[in-house]
Amino acid sequence: MVILAKGDHVWLEPKTKEEFSVAIGAKVKFTESGRVLVVDDDGKEIWVDGKRQIRHMHTSSVSGVEDMIGLGDLNEAGILRNLFIRYMDDLIYTYTGSILVAVNPYQVLSIYTPEIIQMYRDKKIGELSPHIFAIADNSYFSMKRYQQDQCVIISGESGAGKTESTKLILQFLAAISGQHSWIEQQILEANPIMEAFGNAKTIRNDNSSRFGKYIDIHFNSTGSIEGARIDQYLLEKSRIVNQAPDERNYHIFYCMLAGMSSAEKAQFELTDAKNYYYLTQGKSLVCEGRDDAKEYANIRSAMKVLMFKDNEVVEILKILASLLHLGNIRYNAIQVNNIDASEILDIAHVKKAAQMLGVDSQSLIDALTTRTIFTRGDSVTSTMGTAASVDVRDAFVKGIYGRMFVWIVDKINEAIYKPTISPSHYRTSIGVLDIFGFENFDHNSFEQMCINYANENLQQFFVQHIFKLEQEEYNSEGINWQHIEFVDNQDALDLIAVKPMNLISLIDEESKFPKGTDSTLLSKLHQQHGNNSNYLRAKSEISMVFGLNHFAGVVFYDTRGFLEKNRDTFSVDLIHLIQTSSNAFLTDLFVSEVTMGNETRKRAPTLGAQFKKSLDSLMRTLSSCQPFFVRCIKPNDYKKPHMFDRTLCCRQLRYSGMMETIRIRRAGYPIRHLFKDFVDRYRVLSSGILASHKENCREASYKILQTVLKNADYQLGKTKVFLKDAQDVFLEQQREEVMTRKILIIQKTIRAWAVRRRFVQMRNGVIVIQRQWRAFEARRRYKKVNEAWLHATPSLVPFADTYLQLPSVTPQNHQLPTPCSWLPGTSSSEETAHCHCEDSVWCQSHDCQETIPTS
Numbered sequence: 001m002v003i004l005a006k007g008d009h010v011w012l013e014p015k016t017k018e019e020f021s022v023a024i025g026a027k028v029k030f031t032e033s034g035r036v037l038v039v040d041d042d043g044k045e046i047w048v049d050g051k052r053q054i055r056h057m058h059t060s061s062v063s064g065v066e067d068m069i070g071l072g073d074l075n076e077a078g079i080l081r082n083l084f085i086r087y088m089d090d091l092i093y094t095y096t097g098s099i100l101v102a103v104n105p106y107q108v109l110s111i112y113t114p115e116i117i118q119m120y121r122d123k124k125i126g127e128l129s130p131h132i133f134a135i136a137d138n139s140y141f142s143m144k145r146y147q148q149d150q151c152v153i154i155s156g157e158s159g160a161g162k163t164e165s166t167k168l169i170l171q172f173l174a175a176i177s178g179q180h181s182w183i184e185q186q187i188l189e190a191n192p193i194m195e196a197f198g199n200a201k202t203i204r205n206d207n208s209s210r211f212g213k214y215i216d217i218h219f220n221s222t223g224s225i226e227g228a229r230i231d232q233y234l235l236e237k238s239r240i241v242n243q244a245p246d247e248r249n250y251h252i253f254y255c256m257l258a259g260m261s262s263a264e265k266a267q268f269e270l271t272d273a274k275n276y277y278y279l280t281q282g283k284s285l286v287c288e289g290r291d292d293a294k295e296y297a298n299i300r301s302a303m304k305v306l307m308f309k310d311n312e313v314v315e316i317l318k319i320l321a322s323l324l325h326l327g328n329i330r331y332n333a334i335q336v337n338n339i340d341a342s343e344i345l346d347i348a349h350v351k352k353a354a355q356m357l358g359v360d361s362q363s364l365i366d367a368l369t370t371r372t373i374f375t376r377g378d379s380v381t382s383t384m385g386t387a388a389s390v391d392v393r394d395a396f397v398k399g400i401y402g403r404m405f406v407w408i409v410d411k412i413n414e415a416i417y418k419p420t421i422s423p424s425h426y427r428t429s430i431g432v433l434d435i436f437g438f439e440n441f442d443h444n445s446f447e448q449m450c451i452n453y454a455n456e457n458l459q460q461f462f463v464q465h466i467f468k469l470e471q472e473e474y475n476s477e478g479i480n481w482q483h484i485e486f487v488d489n490q491d492a493l494d495l496i497a498v499k500p501m502n503l504i505s506l507i508d509e510e511s512k513f514p515k516g517t518d519s520t521l522l523s524k525l526h527q528q529h530g531n532n533s534n535y536l537r538a539k540s541e542i543s544m545v546f547g548l549n550h551f552a553g554v555v556f557y558d559t560r561g562f563l564e565k566n567r568d569t570f571s572v573d574l575i576h577l578i579q580t581s582s583n584a585f586l587t588d589l590f591v592s593e594v595t596m597g598n599e600t601r602k603r604a605p606t607l608g609a610q611f612k613k614s615l616d617s618l619m620r621t622l623s624s625c626q627p628f629f630v631r632c633i634k635p636n637d638y639k640k641p642h643m644f645d646r647t648l649c650c651r652q653l654r655y656s657g658m659m660e661t662i663r664i665r666r667a668g669y670p671i672r673h674l675f676k677d678f679v680d681r682y683r684v685l686s687s688g689i690l691a692s693h694k695e696n697c698r699e700a701s702y703k704i705l706q707t708v709l710k711n712a713d714y715q716l717g718k719t720k721v722f723l724k725d726a727q728d729v730f731l732e733q734q735r736e737e738v739m740t741r742k743i744l745i746i747q748k749t750i751r752a753w754a755v756r757r758r759f760v761q762m763r764n765g766v767i768v769i770q771r772q773w774r775a776f777e778a779r780r781r782y783k784k785v786n787e788a789w790l791h792a793t794p795s796l797v798p799f800a801d802t803y804l805q806l807p808s809v810t811p812q813n814h815q816l817p818t819p820c821s822w823l824p825g826t827s828s829s830e831e832t833a834h835c836h837c838e839d840s841v842w843c844q845s846h847d848c849q850e851t852i853p854t855s
């Protein structure tokens with residue numbers, strides 16, 4: 001066990017090694033033989049004996065640092081603790097090199113005021129405390145200075161604060177770049193619209209974005225905003241027809257029903273939210289802290305700012321209303337010619353939906369309850385059971401909403417995107433990517449695979465960038481870095497989407513194959529990739545699951561529903577129905593399908609292919625930019641301030657790829673000290689080295705390294721010493737040993753000095769007491785003798801001459817003998833002092849021969 005003293009900070013290894021358990025920080029409260037009492041960071045008191053691993057905490061981890069690259073304990077535990085102690089002090093932002101880690105405060109902090117925006121203007125990263133504004137400012141500064149496009153990649157899991165961070169960056173850029181122009185206003189106003197149609201209340205986040213987005217802000221040569229462009233990715237469509245308990249559908253539905261006037265509601269034949277099946281499955285109609293009616297007014301005014309025409313808004317509302325009416329359709333199971341079929345009992349909802357969609361009610365009923373199959377030019381119509389009918393209806397609704405969402409984003413882009421006038425038109429941009437983080441749920445489906453594929457791409461991009469940064473530092477310091485290796489995830493990417501017969505292409509192929517099912521897909525995947533180390537087969541043969549070894553861990557995907565989700569199309573009957581629609585807005589949404597006719601399934605690009613295409617384009621854009629990374633961390637699942645769930649945070653840190661930064665640094669020379677700091681800290685290890693300001697620090701550092709590490713694999717750059725972890729640990733140990741020895745000498749000397757000083761004080765005190773006491777005694781005796789003499793002499797005087805041969809003495813001329821030299825008022829610096837009194841009578845009565853110590 002390490003030697004510990006009260007007040008020492010230590011790392012306490014977890015008792016059991018679970019996936020996300022890491023060492024916790026603790027402070028020694030009490031020590032006794034063989035065990036110590038510590039108080040850990042959660043406030044728990046624990047007795048630790050030799051059985052539990054405990055190690056010293058690096059001084060940098062004790063009170064936290066603003067840039068975690070400077071942490072001596074640059075590992076998960078160190079990072080976690082650093083974030084924890086800062087978070088508890090409301091310091092939600094921390095750097096890891098150039099990466100900003102933002103922990104969601106779940107409270108409004110006064111750190112985003114206009115004054116703070118001004119404060120962060122033209123400041124380098126690290127000049128002020130870490131802040132999202134510092135990232136925004138640096139991207140703006142780099143863009144202007146290097147005339148290069150920039151991007152900020154914001155990632156994190158749901159509720160971690162990505163959308164808030166995106167908004168803050170936009171707010172900062174609008175504030176510092178512009179003159180409060182119309183275009184800035186339009187860009188900022190795009191957000192409420194996108195949030196209304198793409199955000200919803202989930203159990204993790206009351207305002208969860210259910211799509212990914214990339215907002216590219218364009219600047220002119222003077223650095224003013226001249227436009228923007230928004231790309232959206234993978235809207236969660238299943239939410240429109242299905243909500244988990246305590247969750248809501250997209251905000252727009254509730255806002256619309258809460259904010260519409262009665263006349264407007266009557267126009268769309270709408271009532272209250274509680275009356276719609278699509279809005280009530282989660283049994284959560286309201287969202288705490290959100291005023292849906294007020295939001296509706298904001299959305300409408302934002303739509304005005306973004307040039308949505310009144311009739312377009314009406315068409316959107318009409319479509320939304322039609323979806324709600326479609327959701328209320330109930331099916332009844334029946335048999336037609338002994339075949340399962342379904343019928344719609346209450347056709348009032350159908351009528352309302354048909355009216356809004358501009359189609360004939362009976363055609364709508366037919367499209368929702370029957371299916372047409374085309375074989376060799378012939379068509380056969382068959383009935384559908386209730387389950388199939390519900391699926392068709394839901395697919396219809398999802399298809400309409402999904403396309404309308406794309407239309408709305410396009411409409412926003414129409415207002416805010418200004419195409420370049422000529423090839424010589426100067427334009428640079430800052431893109432902000434707010435994208436779903438890595439997902440691994442109990443049940444993962446096709447969407448999770450796409451999301452995780454996107455994250456694999458971003459991880460690859462991130463790792464390459466970080467590695468590049470490392471290389472840049474090594475180059476600028478003149479360090480040889482050739483042998484540094486880093487783990488990249490190219491194999492996983494190859495498996496998912498790059499190499500021939502990759503997963504996405506196999507899924508695509510099977511989606512287009514008429515007899516393709518989820519089972520046939522799974523057996524093809526097994527067959528093709530069964531031997532790939534990144535591909536995992538489920539243990540049970542009947543399981544519909546396969547696993548992928550992602551950079552952040554293994555995820556198992558359930559293939560049930562894969563093909564249907566990937567096809568992302570709906571029945572030919574519905575396409576035909578739309579073709580007949582008098583609602584131009586609706587037919588416009590389906591223009592590509594309508595022109596494709598019966599070939600939809602074969603020719604329409606699948607969801608996987610679309611996603612891959614847009615992701616490839618995104619990656620190309622990002623690759624041409626100078627990137628900044630913001631990793632948002634959700635501190636707890638309860639949306640509460642000052643609550644830090646270590647396991648949850650550890651998982652996010654691992655998934656965020658931050659550990660990869662650490663791994664890359666570890667592969668090289670992770671520990672760097674400026675020469676000056678190195679000399680000041682380790683000069684005790686080599687004799688004859690003075691304080692840094694009196695030395696040539698590079699030479700002094702080399703001398704120290706030679707003394708302690710001899711010719712080990714360390715390097716000296718131009719300004720820093722580059723060390724391996726183990727070397728740093730060894731140096732620290734050596735320093736501790738030397739310091740312990742020196743401290744012992746200092747302690748010994750100080751203790752001896754203190755004891756000696758106390759002894760001398762006491763001895764001097766004793767002498768004073770002795771002296772005073774003896775003086776007092778002497779004076780008392782003298783007085784007694786004197787009095788006795790005075791009494792005795794008058795009675796003896798008459799007989800003096802006759803009987804006694806005494807000198808003639810009278811009371812009048814009587815003189816006292818002189819006191820001894822050691823009486824008060826006399827002093828001597830000699831070792832011993834003797835009485836020098838000449839009066840023998842007096843001296844004998846005072847033991848004048850006694851030796852008196854004087855020091």
Ligand SMILES: Nc1ncnc2c1ncn2[C@@H]1O[C@H](COP(=O)(O)OP(=O)(O)OP(=O)(O)O)[C@@H](O)[C@H]1O
Binds near residue numbers: 106107108161163
């Ligand atoms: N910097 C912040 N200051 C105050 N509150 C914040 C901050 N960041 C996030 N929050 C709070 O956390 C909530 C969730 O944040 P946000 O919507 O940005 O998460 P997200 O990562 O975008 O989630 P999702 O992926 O579900 O969209 C916000 O509604 C807000 O209440």
